[in-house]
Amino acid sequence: MRGGERGPGSRAPRGTAEEREARLARALVAPALATILLVALFPLLWTVWESVHLHDLRMPWLGRPFVGAANYIEALGDPRFWGALAHTLLFTAATVTLELGLGCVLALAMNRAFRGRALVRAAVLVPWAIPTVVSALLWRFMFEGQSGIANTLLVQAGLVGEPPVWFIRTGLAWVPVVLADVWKTTPFVALLLLAGLQNIDASLYEAARIDGASPWRQFRHVTLPLLKPAILVALIFRTLDAFRVFDLIYVMTGGGPGTSTEPIALYTFNSLLQNLRFGYGSALSVIVFAITFALALGYIRFLGAGLTETRA
Amino acid sequence: MALGCGPAPSGGPAVVTLPVSVLGAEGQVLRRQLARFAELRPDIRVVQRPTPDAADQRHQLYVQWLNAGASDPDIVQLDAIWTPEFAAAGWILDLGRFRPATDSFFPATIAANRWRGRLYAMPWFVDVGMLYWRTDLMRAPPATFAELERSAARAMAAHDLRYGLVWQGARYEGLVTVFSEYLGGFGGRILDGGRVTVSSPAGLRALTTMREEIYRHGIVPPSALTWHEEESRFAFQNGETAFMRNWPYAYALMQDSAESRVAGRYAVTTMPAGPGGRPTAALGGAQLAINARSDQPEAAWSVVEYLTRPEQMLERARGVGQFPTRPALYDDPALARALAIPPAQARAIIEHAEPRPVTPVYTQLSEILQIDLHRALTRQQAPAAALAHAAREMQALLDRVGLGEGGAVAGR
Numbered sequence: 123m124r125g126g127e128r129g130p131g132s133r134a135p136r137g138t139a140e141e142r143e144a145r146l147a148r149a150l151v152a153p154a155l156a157t158i159l160l161v162a163l164f165p166l167l168w169t170v171w172e173s174v175h176l177h178d179l180r181m182p183w184l185g186r187p188f189v190g191a192a193n194y195i196e197a198l199g200d201p202r203f204w205g206a207l208a209h210t211l212l213f214t215a216a217t218v219t220l221e222l223g224l225g226c227v228l229a230l231a232m233n234r235a236f237r238g239r240a241l242v243r244a245a246v247l248v249p250w251a252i253p254t255v256v257s258a259l260l261w262r263f264m265f266e267g268q269s270g271i272a273n274t275l276l277v278q279a280g281l282v283g284e285p286p287v288w289f290i291r292t293g294l295a296w297v298p299v300v301l302a303d304v305w306k307t308t309p310f311v312a313l314l315l316l317a318g319l320q321n322i323d324a325s326l327y328e329a330a331r332i333d334g335a336s337p338w339r340q341f342r343h344v345t346l347p348l349l350k351p352a353i354l355v356a357l358i359f360r361t362l363d364a365f366r367v368f369d370l371i372y373v374m375t376g377g378g379p380g381t382s383t384e385p386i387a388l389y390t391f392n393s394l395l396q397n398l399r400f401g402y403g404s405a406l407s408v409i410v411f412a413i414t415f416a417l418a419l420g421y422i423r424f425l426g427a428g429l430t431e432t433r434a
Numbered sequence: 435m436a437l438g439c440g441p442a443p444s445g446g447p448a449v450v451t452l453p454v455s456v457l458g459a460e461g462q463v464l465r466r467q468l469a470r471f472a473e474l475r476p477d478i479r480v481v482q483r484p485t486p487d488a489a490d491q492r493h494q495l496y497v498q499w500l501n502a503g504a505s506d507p508d509i510v511q512l513d514a515i516w517t518p519e520f521a522a523a524g525w526i527l528d529l530g531r532f533r534p535a536t537d538s539f540f541p542a543t544i545a546a547n548r549w550r551g552r553l554y555a556m557p558w559f560v561d562v563g564m565l566y567w568r569t570d571l572m573r574a575p576p577a578t579f580a581e582l583e584r585s586a587a588r589a590m591a592a593h594d595l596r597y598g599l600v601w602q603g604a605r606y607e608g609l610v611t612v613f614s615e616y617l618g619g620f621g622g623r624i625l626d627g628g629r630v631t632v633s634s635p636a637g638l639r640a641l642t643t644m645r646e647e648i649y650r651h652g653i654v655p656p657s658a659l660t661w662h663e664e665e666s667r668f669a670f671q672n673g674e675t676a677f678m679r680n681w682p683y684a685y686a687l688m689q690d691s692a693e694s695r696v697a698g699r700y701a702v703t704t705m706p707a708g709p710g711g712r713p714t715a716a717l718g719g720a721q722l723a724i725n726a727r728s729d730q731p732e733a734a735w736s737v738v739e740y741l742t743r744p745e746q747m748l749e750r751a752r753g754v755g756q757f758p759t760r761p762a763l764y765d766d767p768a769l770a771r772a773l774a775i776p777p778a779q780a781r782a783i784i785e786h787a788e789p790r791p792v793t794p795v796y797t798q799l800s801e802i803l804q805i806d807l808h809r810a811l812t813r814q815q816a817p818a819a820a821l822a823h824a825a826r827e828m829q830a831l832l833d834r835v836g837l838g839e840g841g842a843v844a845g846r
Contacts, residue, residue: 180794181794296802
């Protein structure tokens with residue numbers, strides 16, 4: 123506080139008021155800050171503490187000794203961990219790319235004036251409103267067995283001869299999983315981008331048209347730069363969500379066949395709650411936290427410049 | 435909650451808490467039994483604690499309670515594979531002091547409840563893996579895996595069936611129970627004391643047989659690799675398959691001709707065997723154990739002893755079709771009236787029951803095995819490589835927690 127740095131003699135009445143105001147502000151903010159500390163920081167620190175201990179609920183005779191980085195070292199030498207990390211990255215890259223592309227197309231379409239636009243906007247949100255577990259089950263049923271809807275359609279269209287069993291093939295099992303996620307979350311991305319589109323001044327397009335810019339150049343040089351903040355928000359939300367994917371895959375494949383669709387969150391869940399290895403599971407959780415945190419920081423750093431520019 | 439845990443005030447009844455499934459017919463049977471117990475023993479009051487039916491959730495709840503040192507509940511209902519885990523953790527009482535008459539139970543059900551030579555839980559009812567076969571499609575069930583393949587293929591061709599045989603092939607505990615039956619059928623074992631023996635010629639034959647049933651003989655559908663018990667039952671009761679491996683629960687359900695197309699046209703027997711093995715049935719079921727921190731161990735034992743009496747087992751058989759754990763009951767005509775399955779058939783299968791590896795880390799071992807079995811069955815890995823990998827990981831786990839004896843034996 124600048125007011126506090128001045129000598130006591132030079133303290134002006136205004137400074138005291140400022141100080142008082144600052145004190146009041148601190149007092150008002152304190153409960154919120156304490157709540158954040160309690161619900162965010164405390165569990166995080168607790169997890170970190172667990173992660174440097176051996177804590178196996180199933181084997182109480184091993185005690186609960188401090189083991190330093192042993193849990194982290196085990197994770198780094200665990201092929202299942204690296205597999206899970208690779209699956210998570212693959213899933214994140216595939217779904218976020220598709221969702222952003224499709225979401226952009228949907229948003230541009232919904233931004234045009236046409237009859238029934240309000241209805242379309244509401245209808246687009248339906249997949250987003252369905253609970254993930256329910257939509258995961260729906261998609262599983264569509265792809266399950268040799269006579270699911272997906273296989274029936276593919277065979278009728280003559281695209282495949284012998285209907286595949288999607289969930290027992292390493293590569294194929296990803297198809298329904300990615301489709302389900304894209305189906306469910308594209309509307310969310312579309313709405314975020316639509317909000318961004320509506321903030322763009324129509325006169326900019328007018329000016330561009332007068333200068334003879336083609337629709338593509340309008341999109342490239344007017345829409346895209348001005349949409350950057352909305353894209354950034356969508357990217358952050360979707361990347362972090364996709365990175366922590368759990369329920370969708372838990373319901374659809376359970377991580378199988380083998381462990382070939384197992385994401386890091388599912389492996390963490392298995393270690394923590396199935397095998398009750400609190401130490402190792404916590405180490406995995408801390409690693410996931412570190413990665414998502416770094417991702418968020420990275421986004422803000424590389425794309426955030428645009429964010430502040432457009433706001434200025 | 436706290437009211438249930440304290441020691442009984444002198445003169446008042448001792449309070450014993452029992453976590454149970456309170457849903458459906460099973461809850462009703464238990465309520466009747468406890469009401470009769472209350473008349474018999476007015477000095478003991480049994481309080482029921484509703485708990486989830488799903489095994490995973492129940493396990494998690496128990497571990498939380500017992501790990502926290504709670505004296506409530508006094509009695510716990512355990513799955514067949516949990517007893518060693520809870521015993522090794524010191525969470526349940528050694529029942530030796532009550533001198534239970536272990537001779538009057540099936541030996542396999544007692545073996546599953548022993549840890550380091552001591553008995554920790556009483557078998558309440560028994561579940562076994564069995565082979566369902568269609569009596570209208572063949573005269574006798576197959577005794578060997580080779581015969582099973584032949585009659586399945588023949589039935590598929592002659593009766594235009596979609597499948598020959600169905601089992602539970604999804605990556606979960608069920609897959610390990612099916613595999614353990616094939617493995618026993620070829621004379622192999624998953625574990626021998628502290629040594630992992632799954633990567634053996636018998637293990638390889640068992641896994642290869644399962645894989646060839648899918649890809650070479652075409653009798654098991656590839657989609658069975660995503661199936662649990664119910665999907666298999668639907669295939670069998672819709673008349674789509676000649677054989678099914680499943681638990682006893684399916685028997686009574688499929689006799690309902692409104693839902694089932696095969697009512698009255700099937701029977702059960704043991705799973706077949708191959709050269710060097712004997713028919714093997716995976717052992718499941720429920721056990722009753724006593725919390726080591728219980729304030730009322732004597733009263734809790736009275737409840738356990740009462741619930742595992744012959745007449746109570748008969749009532750469970752009548753009410754919910756669960757198999758008694760006492761062989762003598764299988765000669766009782768009352769059991770023939772109570773069970774949908776002829777008791778002689780049931781008994782013949784139970785006598786082939788083998789506990790899954792009796793070890794405190796069974797669930798972790800099983801998870802490793804599930805993954806590698808599923809990799810081999812979905813052709814991501816060759817059976818020999820998958821088994822060797824599983825054996826290595828399982829042995830490393832045993833060694834890490836101090837339960838192992840020497841390295842994994844490969845190719846023995």
